[in-house]
Every structure is written in C-alpha cells, then in structure tokens.
Amino acid sequence: MVWKYLLGIFMVVVILGSFFYAQPALGLGEVSRIIYYHVPAAWVAVLAYLVAMVSALRYLRTRDISHDTAAAISAELGTLFAVVATVTGAVFAKVTWGAYWNWDPRQTSITVLLLIYGAYFALRSAVDDDQRRAGLSSVYAILAFFTVPFLVFVVPRVYASLHPDPILNVDKKINMDARMLQVFLASLAGFTGLYSWMYSLKLRIYRMLRERTGV
Amino acid sequence: MLLRATGLCKRYRTLLVFDRVDLEVGRGQCLVITGANGSGKSTLLKILAGLLLPTSGQVEMEIDGRSLTAAQRRRLTGWVSPELTLYDELSARENLSFFARVRGVTLDVRTLDSTLSRLGLTQRADDPLSTYSSGMKQRVKYGFAIMHRPPFLFLDEPGTTMDESGARLLADIIDEQKRHGLVVLATNDREETAYGDRRLRLDGTGTGRPA
Amino acid sequence: MEQALAVLHKDIVAEFRTRHAVNSLIMFGVTTLVAVSFAMGPFGLSSHVLAALLWIILFFSAMAGLSRSFVKEEETGTIMALKSSADPTMVLLGKMMFNLILLAALEIVIVPLFFVMMDTWPSAPTRFFAVLLLGSLGLSAVSTAVAAIVSKAGSKGALFSVLAFPVLLPLLLSSISGTASALEGASPVWPELRLIVGYSGILITASFMLFEYIWEQ
Numbered sequence: 001m002v003w004k005y006l007l008g009i010f011m012v013v014v015i016l017g018s019f020f021y022a023q024p025a026l027g028l029g030e031v032s033r034i035i036y037y038h039v040p041a042a043w044v045a046v047l048a049y050l051v052a053m054v055s056a057l058r059y060l061r062t063r064d065i066s067h068d069t070a071a072a073i074s075a076e077l078g079t080l081f082a083v084v085a086t087v088t089g090a091v092f093a094k095v096t097w098g099a100y101w102n103w104d105p106r107q108t109s110i111t112v113l114l115l116i117y118g119a120y121f122a123l124r125s126a127v128d129d130d131q132r133r134a135g136l137s138s139v140y141a142i143l144a145f146f147t148v149p150f151l152v153f154v155v156p157r158v159y160a161s162l163h164p165d166p167i168l169n170v171d172k173k174i175n176m177d178a179r180m181l182q183v184f185l186a187s188l189a190g191f192t193g194l195y196s197w198m199y200s201l202k203l204r205i206y207r208m209l210r211e212r213t214g215v
Numbered sequence: 216m217l218l219r220a221t222g223l224c225k226r227y228r229t230l231l232v233f234d235r236v237d238l239e240v241g242r243g244q245c246l247v248i249t250g251a252n253g254s255g256k257s258t259l260l261k262i263l264a265g266l267l268l269p270t271s272g273q274v275e276m277e278i279d280g281r282s283l284t285a286a287q288r289r290r291l292t293g294w295v296s297p298e299l300t301l302y303d304e305l306s307a308r309e310n311l312s313f314f315a316r317v318r319g320v321t322l323d324v325r326t327l328d329s330t331l332s333r334l335g336l337t338q339r340a341d342d343p344l345s346t347y348s349s350g351m352k353q354r355v356k357y358g359f360a361i362m363h364r365p366p367f368l369f370l371d372e373p374g375t376t377m378d379e380s381g382a383r384l385l386a387d388i389i390d391e392q393k394r395h396g397l398v399v400l401a402t403n404d405r406e407e408t409a410y411g412d413r414r415l416r417l418d419g420t421g422t423g424r425p426a
Numbered sequence: 427m428e429q430a431l432a433v434l435h436k437d438i439v440a441e442f443r444t445r446h447a448v449n450s451l452i453m454f455g456v457t458t459l460v461a462v463s464f465a466m467g468p469f470g471l472s473s474h475v476l477a478a479l480l481w482i483i484l485f486f487s488a489m490a491g492l493s494r495s496f497v498k499e500e501e502t503g504t505i506m507a508l509k510s511s512a513d514p515t516m517v518l519l520g521k522m523m524f525n526l527i528l529l530a531a532l533e534i535v536i537v538p539l540f541f542v543m544m545d546t547w548p549s550a551p552t553r554f555f556a557v558l559l560l561g562s563l564g565l566s567a568v569s570t571a572v573a574a575i576v577s578k579a580g581s582k583g584a585l586f587s588v589l590a591f592p593v594l595l596p597l598l599l600s601s602i603s604g605t606a607s608a609l610e611g612a613s614p615v616w617p618e619l620r621l622i623v624g625y626s627g628i629l630i631t632a633s634f635m636l637f638e639y640i641w642e643q
Contacts, residue, residue, distance in 0.1 A: 060636075060639055112592050112595055115591065115592040115595075116592040119588045119591070123589060126579045126580055126585055127578075127579050129227065131270075132578065132643045135640070136575050136578055136579055136643060138639070139639050139640055140589060143571065143572075143593060143629065143633065143636060144592060144593050146593075146625075146628050146632055147593060147595065147596055150621075151596070213229060265510075266509055266510055286513060289510065289511060289512070289513070294510045299503070299507055300502055300504050300506070300507065301504065302436070302440060303502065304440040304443045305436070305439065309436075309439070313432060314507070314511050316428065316429065316432035317429045317432045317508070317511050317512040317513075318429075318512070319428070343443070
C-alpha cells in the first residue's frame with residue numbers, strides 16, 4: 001500500500017523536474033521536454049507487449065488460464081502506453097516538422113502494433129469459451145509478433161526517418177547533459193513503476209470478477 | 216490393449232459437465248455409457264476419442280503395455296457420432312477413399328467395394344452424400360469408423376435413424392469389434408445397452424458411477 | 427505429403443462441384459478492379475500507385491475467398507471427421523496449396539484485365555511475375571493460417587481481414603514496392619524479393635509450429 005503513495009510522490013517530483021529542473025535541449029528548445037513522457041511511454045509499451053508475448057507462450061506451454069489473463073492485461077496496458085507515445089510523438093512532429101502525421105517509419109511501426117493489438121482484442125471478444133479464447137489469442141499474438149523485427153530493423157533502413165536518434169544511438173553517445181539524464185532516468189523508472197502498479201491492480205480486479213462468477 | 220481415463224473433468228465456463236470420471240476398458244470388452252440428455256455422454260466420448268481436451272484429468276491408450284502418441288491414436292481410433300459429418304459434395308466411395316488416404320491407409324478397390332456392400336450402399340455408392348437419407352448417411356459413418364479396422368471404437372448413439380437391417384449391421388460391427396479390439400458405446404436404447412459387458416452411468420450430478 | 431495431397435484433391439473436387447469459393451473470389455476481384463479503373467481512369471497514374479492498387483485488389487479478394495476452405499469445414503461439421511483422422515500439419519499444408527491455387531486462378535483473370543484496363547505493361551516482366559508469384563505464395567499461406575484461427579472463433583463478420591491485415595502488412599509493403607520497381611524497370615527487385623521470401627518463410631514456419639494449438643480447440 002505504501003508503495004502506491006511513494007510512487008505518487010515520485011511521479012510528482014519527476015513531473016516538476018521535467019519542467020523546472022532539466023534544461024531544454026540545444027536546438028530543439030522547450031518542446032524537447034516531451035522526451036520525459038514520450039520515450040518512457042514507448043519503453044513501457046514495448047515492455048508490456050513483451051510481457052504479453054511471454055505470457056502467451058507460457059499459456060500455450062502450461063494451459064494455465066492465469067497466464068492468458070496476464071497476457072490480456074499486459075496487452076491492454078501496452079496499448080494504453082502506445083497510444084500515449086503515439087499522441088506525444090504526433091505533437092512533437094507537428095511542432096518540429098509541421099505535420100502531425102507523415103508516415104515516418106516509426107509512425108508506421110506503431111500503427112501496425114496498434115492494429116495488431118486491436119485485432120487481438122477483436123479476436124478475444126469474438127470467442128466465448130475461456131480456454132479457446134486463450135488458445136487462439138495466444139497463437140495470434142505470437143504469430144503477429146514476427147512483424148516486430150521487420151518493423152524495427154527493416155522499415156527504418158528502407159525508408160528514411162526524421163525521428164531523432166534513439167537515446168542510445170549507434171555512436172554509443174548520450175546526447176544529454178547531467179540534469180536531463182537524471183530526470184530522464186527517473187521518469188523511465190517512474191513509468192515502469194506505474195505500469196507494474198496498474199498491472200497488479202488489473203490482476204486483482206480480474207481475480208475478484210472470476211471469484212464472483214464462481215469459475 | 217487398454218483404454219484408461221482417470222479423474223476426467225469437463226467444464227464450459229460455469230457449467231460443470233462432469234467431474235471425477237474414472238474408467239478402464241480392456242480388449243474384447245464393450246463399455247456402455249448411459250445417462251440423461253445433457254449428462255455429458257457425447258462430451259465424454261469425444262474426450263476419450265481424443266477430439267476434445269478435458270478441463271483436467273487424463274486419457275491413456277495402451278497397446279502391448281505402451282501408451283500411444285497422438286498420431287498413433289488417430290490411426291487406431293474410430294468414431295461415430297451425431298456430431299460427425301462427412302462431405303456432402305462427395306459420394307460414399309469418395310468419402311471413404313479420402314479418409315483412407317489422410318489416415319495413410321492403402322485401400323484397394325476390392326476392399327472398398329466389399330466395405331460398401333457390407334454397408335448396403337453398393338447401388339448408391341457413386342451418388343453425392345447430399346442425396347442420401349439420414350439412415351444411409353449413418354451407414355457411411357460406420358464405414359468411416361471401421362474401414363481401417365481400429366482397435367478402439369467409439370460409438371455415440373449409433374442406432375439413431377437405423378432401420379432393421381441397419382440394426383443388424385450395428386450388432387454385427389460390435390461383435391466383430393469385440394474380437395479384435397474394444398468398444399465404448401454411448402446410448403440410452405434398451406436393445407443397444409444389451410451389447411455392453413460393463414456399464415457406466417453419468418447421473419448428471421457431475422460424477423460417473425458404474426451401474 | 428501424400429495426406430496433404432489427399433486434402434488438396436478433396437478440396438478441389440468439392441470446389442469443382444459447388445464452385446462457391448472460386449466464383450465469389452473472382453467476381454469480387456473483377457468488381458473491385460472495375461470500380462478502381464472506373465474511378466481512377468487509366469491515365470497518369472504513377473507505377474507506385476498502380477502497384478498499390480493491384481495489391482489492394484488482390485488482398486481484399488483474398489480476404490473474400492480464402493477463409494472459405496477452413497470455415498466451411500467448421501460450419502458443416504466435417505472438421506470433426508478430419509480431426510479424428512488426419513494429421514493437422516498435413517491438413518494445413520493441403521489447405522495452403524488449395525488456397526494458392528485459388529489465388530493463382532484469380533490472378534490469371536485479374537492481372538491481364540488489370541494490364542488492359544489500366545493501360546500498362548511492366549518494363550521488367552520477369553521481375554514483375556517473380557514478385558507476383560512469391561508475394562501470392564506468402565499471401566495465400568499466411569491467410570490460410572489466419573483463416574484457421576478465424577474458423578475457430580466463429581468466423582464473425584470482418585474478423586478475417588482485421589486479423590490478417592497487420593500480419594500481412596510487411597509482405598504487402600514489400601510486394602507493392604517490388605511491383606512498382608518492376609513496372610518501372612529501373613531498379614532491381616532483389617531486396618524486396620529477399621524480404622518477401624524471408625518474411626513468408628518465417629511466418630509459414632511459425633504457422634506450422636503453432637497450428638496444433640489452433641487445431642485442438
């Protein structure tokens with residue numbers, strides 16, 4: 001319980017820090033502060049989708065329905081954070097490049113990811129039987145996962161991107177000063193904590209619903 | 216040769232079909248499963264035949280003390296059920312030879328002809344199944360289940376829509392099956408239950424009891 | 427393999443007697459092509475637009491016809507007969523071959539019509555047909571695996587295209603870009619062909635590994 005409040009205080013500090021403590025990045029100006037929200041959200045989306053993927057695999061191995069529940073929850077949270085990353089990204093794109101949407105490779109990738117998980121939820125709602133829903137959606141999630149290497153490695157090489165270099169770029173240089181880095185890392189940790197808190201909350205709701213229906 | 220089920224349980228969401236069903240059938244035996252409509256006879260038979268996964272519990276098939284893999288089970292199992300449908304666009308002959316091919320069984324013309332005549336279908340063997348009466352379709356299903364001489368035969372309400380000669384055919388099939396394998400028969404028909412050496416009654420309260 | 431051929435043979439015979447899938451597939455393709463040609467006209471379209479139109483027509487026609495072979499088994503109940511007798515891998519392989527043949531039948535009608543109605547001809551025909559062939563192979567195989575999932579999910583409404591589209595997107599993008607450069611004839615299509623083959627190969631392998639879990643439902 002106490003973790004919940006600590007997390008709340010920590011996030012408040014991170015938000016304040018992102019606006020008042022960190023310096024704006026050279027060349028980008030104030031808009032660069034979006035990095036403390038956009039990148040952690042994207043990171044959590046990737047993490048959540050990975051958890052969903054691993055849970056799907058574990059379901060197929062064990063046929064224990066609780067792994068499927070974990071996969072569904074993680075996929076929901078992953079989608080939520082992916083939407084946050086997409087919207088913040090589009091805002092940044094509007095300010096710096098003049099358009100919200102221009103099919104930059106990263107926008108393409110995230111669109112495909114959102115489509116995949118949209119399809120995943122459509123599939124889940126189409127099946128009534130628990131075991132069957134779990135089996136089919138796990139298979140689909142794994143099948144769809146094979147698009148990820150294509151999107152991450154192939155698309156950005158074929159089509160040029162305007163997206164700023166990832167934080168850990170090819171030159172292994174970190175383009176941030178000390179204050180920016182402190183806030184950035186703190187935000188990464190905070191978002192990850194937020195995800196795990198939401199995850200455990202949703203898990204508890206699922207369990208209570210299940211007990212109530214008597215399954 | 217042995218069919219053994221331990222602690223079988225099946226539920227659909229909140230509905231418990233049955234719980235803790237144990238059974239064992241050996242060579243030359245015929246187990247009859249009875250029970251009211253909805254007591255789970257068909258579900259149990261599908262689980263035994265490997266067509267449905269139980270919620271918990273296990274089904275084992277053994278020949279000469281070795282348990283069979285999924286692929287071996289398919290080759291060594293025959294199943295007749297109201298839920299079984301064959302291809303309406305194909306004739307009886309085409310249906311049987313198709314299923315022989317996918318089972319990896321070589322079926323020469325003469326064996327096929329003699330099977331068809333035993334089923335009483337020789338005259339209509341080349342008409343598509345869509346033109347058949349339900350009794351004739353049931354005969355083709357018998358053919359589907361026994362043409363590869365499986366040691367394990369599962370018959371779910373096999374006598375429905377059968378005329379007198381069809382009933383004799385069924386008696387004949389069960390007799391022959393007992394000579395080289397085992398039969399599990401789900402039925403509530405008085406005459407058919409008489410084929411059984413042993414009985415299991417699904418009583419709708421979730422358990423199976425020997426009757 | 428013999429068993430997969432048995433499934434293929436059965437599907438072809440049954441299809442010849444009803445002509446259900448092939449008719450709806452080809453009519454859907456022709457209708458879409460006519461609509462596209464009527465709306466856009468044959469003139470002044472860049473090869474990239476032409477390539478995109480061709481693959482959109484092929485994709486949606488595939489969505490209209492390729493789920494049939496699995497869904498029909500499920501709807502008529504014959505799936506239980508198959509399940510109790512056939513090796514799942516062989517069923518999947520047989521159905522993939524059947525769907526490839528269906529798609530090829532569609533293309534034999536659609537592609538020449540496309541050339542005529544859009545008034546075009548590839549500058550590099552060999553490359554064009556290589557991309558078309560390999561792209562169709564991937565399209566039909568991946569659609570077949572998705573169709574198996576859809577048939578178990580009660581094949582409700584537009585579920586098939588919703589599920590298939592994101593999984594097929596990398597394949598479609600590569601095929602479109604390969605077809606565009608084959609229409610122009612200026613640049614080689616090797617990079618796209620490699621992508622198409624690699625991606626289809628991975629997905630087909632994964633489908634075979636996962637199919638057992640779909641089959642048992």
